[in-house]
Every structure is written in structure tokens, then in C-alpha cells.
Amino acid sequence: MVRLGRWLLLGFLIASIPLVGAGCGYRSQLPGASSRVGAAGDPGAAHRTRLAVMAIRNDSPEPWLDRIVGDALRREMGLRGRLDLVNDPQQADLVLRGRIRPLGTRSESFSSFVAALEYSVTMVLDLEIVRAGGLIVRLDPRMLSESELYLASADIEITRTNRLEALRHLSDVIASRVADSIELMEAPIPDVSNSPSESSPRTHPSAGPAKRGGG
Structure with missing residues (x-):
């Protein structure tokens, strides 16, 4: 038992x-x-800034450059711990918008046959931040301009590919600067206009002296 x-x-x-x-x-x-x-x-979710990146207007003759620049901006913003990317600008604390100016291209070196060996391409953006309250901050034009060399070739497709890689690199460089500026932004100065091409806004105090936006 x-x-x-x-x-x-x-x-x-x-x-x-x-x-x-x-x-x-x-x-x-x-x-x-x-x-x-x-x-x-x-x-830290409650302490991050919600950012919307609007479609960038392409005023250059380069096809698809607006997508290249826009993708670079979104990719860089997504890597920043203080920023949360959102699709709806109505739900954002900050909205990034602007345009790409016409590209500048010039020959930098030549061969003995007077053929260009290298070209320099310059990218210039006009970008501004719109805060949820309607205040507008024009980003410093000096950090939105950069140049890059690329090699020429007798094969036009190779030259085209080299130029495209240079533009991608420029987009990444400028996007990194823009992300740095947004993270450091504390006290924006309001603008009196809502159009990047028609206003004469003041820049953020940490970005340098104010400049008039060019067309």
C-alpha cells in the first residue's frame, strides 16, 4: 500500500x-x-522628432535626380537616433522640402588630343524646414553645395555611369550635412513666405549668415 x-x-x-x-x-x-x-x-521614442521628407523638385535636366537625392535624405534621416521618419506631413514635427538647382559641369583636365579626361559636377540644393507651428527655417546654402570629379571615357555609357556615381556621392554628402543640421536645430527663425523660390528668409543662427535664395 x-x-x-x-x-x-x-x-x-x-x-x-x-x-x-x-x-x-x-x-x-x-x-x-x-x-x-x-x-x-x-x-526614447517619446523624445524623438517626427520628420517628413517631401518630394524634392528637380530643376536640373538630370533625369531621376530628385529620386536619388530624396532617397539619400530619407536614408540618412532614418539612421539618426533622434529622428523618426513619417510619411504624413500633417503628423510630423518637421517637414523637409526644397529643390535641386541646375547642375554645373565643367572640364577639369585634357589629353594631348584636346579631349576632356575629367569633369567636375556641382550640385546645389535649396532646402528648408517647416515646423509644425508653421515657422520656416532656410538651411544654410553653403552646406547645400558640393562638387565632385568623375572620369570621362570614349564610351558614352561609361562616362554616364561615372557621372551618376558622382551624383550619388554628392547626394550622400549633402544628406549627411542636412541631418546634422536638423539634429542641432534648436531655435528656428520664422520666414515670412512659404515658397523657397520667392522668399528671402533668414538662416538658422548656427548655420551662418543669411543669404537670399537664388533661382
Whole structure:
């Protein structure tokens, strides 16, 4: 009888193990548990700035350059811990918008046959930040201009590819500067106009002296 009682007790203990596990699982699903875990997993979410990057207007003859620049801006902003990219500008704290000026291209070196070996391409952007309250900050034009060399070739497709790579590099460089400026932005100065091409806004105080926007 004693041995039989021991076997019954052992069987009861084994059968009760799944019930204990199920009870633990039930407690982990109590209301509010998942929300607390999510908040703990991203404690800085409430302190990040929501940013919308609008489609960049392309005033250059270079096809698809607006997409190249826009992708570079969104990619760089997405890497910054203080910024959250949003698609809806109505839900954003900051909205980035602007245009690409016509590109500047010139020959830099020549061969003995008076053929260009290298070209220099200059990219210039006009960008501004619109805050949720309607205040506008024109970003410093000096950081929105950069040049890059690319090699020429007798094969026009190779030259075209080299030029495209130079433009991608310029887009990445300028996008990094823009992201730095947005992260450091603290006290914007309002603009009196809503159009980048028609206004004469003041730049952010940390960006340098004010300049009139060119067309």
C-alpha cells in the first residue's frame, strides 16, 4: 500500500506540471503586459522628432535626380537616433522640402588630343524646414553645395555611369550635412513666405549668415 501511495503521489505531481506552466503563460498575457514591454524596449521614442521628407523638385535636366537625392535624405534621416521618419506631413514635427538647382559641369583636365579626361559636377540644393507651428527655417546654402570629379571615357555609357556615381556621392554628402543640421536645430527663425523660390528668409543662427535664395 505504501508503494502504491508513492506511485499515486508521483503521478499527481507529474500531471500538475503542465497546469503550472499554463498558469504562468496566462499571467504573462494579462492586460497591459505587452504595452509595458514595448515601452521599455524603446524608452526614447517619446523624445524623438517626427520628420517628413517631401518630394524634392528637380530643376536640373538630370533625369531621376530628385529620386536619388530624396532617397539619400530619407536614408540618412532614418539612421539618426533622434529622428523618426513619417510619411504624413500633417503628423510630423518637421517637414523637409526644397529643390535641386541646375547642375554645373565643367572640364577639369585634357589629353594631348584636346579631349576632356575629367569633369567636375556641382550640385546645389535649396532646402528648408517647416515646423509644425508653421515657422520656416532656410538651411544654410553653403552646406547645400558640393562638387565632385568623375572620369570621362570614349564610351558614352561609361562616362554616364561615372557621372551618376558622382551624383550619388554628392547626394550622400549633402544628406549627411542636412541631418546634422536638423539634429542641432534648436531655435528656428520664422520666414515670412512659404515658397523657397520667392522668399528671402533668414538662416538658422548656427548655420551662418543669411543669404537670399537664388533661382
